[in-house]
Amino acid sequence: MKYVRFLIMGVLFGIVLSKGEIISWYRIQEMFRFQSFHMYGVIGSAVVFGILTIQFIKRTGLKDYHGNPISVATQEPGYARNLIGGTIFGLGWAITGACPGPLFILVGHQGWVFILAILGAVAGTFTYGLLQRYLMH
Amino acid sequence: MQQPWPWWVAGPLIAYVMFSLLYYGKGFGISTNFKTVCCMLGSCKVSDFFCFNWKDQIWNLMFIAGVVIGGFIASHYLTPDMAVNISPQTVSDLQEIGIANPGASYLPEEIFGAENVWSLRSLVFLLGGGFLVGFGTRYANGCTSGHAISGLSNLQWWSLVAVAGFFIGGLAMTHFILPYLISL
Numbered sequence: 001m002k003y004v005r006f007l008i009m010g011v012l013f014g015i016v017l018s019k020g021e022i023i024s025w026y027r028i029q030e031m032f033r034f035q036s037f038h039m040y041g042v043i044g045s046a047v048v049f050g051i052l053t054i055q056f057i058k059r060t061g062l063k064d065y066h067g068n069p070i071s072v073a074t075q076e077p078g079y080a081r082n083l084i085g086g087t088i089f090g091l092g093w094a095i096t097g098a099c100p101g102p103l104f105i106l107v108g109h110q111g112w113v114f115i116l117a118i119l120g121a122v123a124g125t126f127t128y129g130l131l132q133r134y135l136m137h
Numbered sequence: 138m139q140q141p142w143p144w145w146v147a148g149p150l151i152a153y154v155m156f157s158l159l160y161y162g163k164g165f166g167i168s169t170n171f172k173t174v175c176c177m178l179g180s181c182k183v184s185d186f187f188c189f190n191w192k193d194q195i196w197n198l199m200f201i202a203g204v205v206i207g208g209f210i211a212s213h214y215l216t217p218d219m220a221v222n223i224s225p226q227t228v229s230d231l232q233e234i235g236i237a238n239p240g241a242s243y244l245p246e247e248i249f250g251a252e253n254v255w256s257l258r259s260l261v262f263l264l265g266g267g268f269l270v271g272f273g274t275r276y277a278n279g280c281t282s283g284h285a286i287s288g289l290s291n292l293q294w295w296s297l298v299a300v301a302g303f304f305i306g307g308l309a310m311t312h313f314i315l316p317y318l319i320s321l
Contacts (some may be wrong), residue, residue: 099265
């Protein structure tokens with residue numbers, strides 16, 4: 001039962017990205033052609049509110065639901081992997097018109113067709129796991 | 138509720154989802170679920186990268202289950218009109234490379250519609266595009282939720298490098314490669 005709250009947050013996230021048209025292939029095309037402010041507004045305002053939220057958490061020592069101070073995990077820095085991996089990700093993003101969140105939302109939207117894209121993504125992740133030691137990070 | 142939501146509604150709500158996850162001790166990162174699925178399918182046998190206790194990620198699997206349900210609810214009950222009001226410039230650019238009715242619905246049906254799926258073009262878009270997304274996101278150690286939203290919110294400069302990469306790849310695909318893929 002303790003997982004139900006995550007299910008509900010997922011439902012909210014799915015609805016927000018659908019109603020905000022972030023899952024639309026056309027909106028991603030528009031973004032990569034710099035022809036509308038929409039996607040920049042979505043990501044930009046999420047980041048601005050995100051920065052304010054995290055600064056508030058850090059400065060006030062806000063407690064989580066257990067009563068412990070909230071810790072914000074920091075990812076390992078890795079410039080080469082971020083640039084190369086990010087570029088490969090971007091190539092895929094412009095084809096599917098969907099990053100991982102929208103891929104799942106589109107299963108709810110379009111049905112099983114997008115399970116194929118998720119299978120592709122799982123295969124890509126698996127391939128990375130196999131090749132990891134040979135890649136520059 | 139039935140109209141599309143503007144960016145200034147969607148963006149702050151995304152930040153709110155990130156905050157809710159932090160409040161319950163979790164980090165916002167959708168692409169980790171692909172790795173979890175690999176782990177559950179036994180990939181640990183072939184690479185240590187997939188050796189971890191997937192049960193620690195059950196919350197995240199529940200989250201994406203909710204995401205699918207949210208997509209279903211939004212498309213079936215909250216969106217009577219699927220047209221997307223994209224810029225006229227995008228419409229004419231996409232018509233030029235062979236998309237019939239840009240903006241008529243969320244996605245180009247000739248590529249992503251179920252009746253057209255078993256064509257070379259659709260399989261390249263779904264399986265090939267999905268593969269690049271899955272490979273790239275793991276290589277970069279995060280996708281849009283982990284780097285663009287959480288990473289930038291946490292002022293991690295290397296997340297900005299990842300986001301720059303997203304755009305290098307996305308721009309190259311959109312402007313140089315996509316026209317060829319659409320003509321497949």
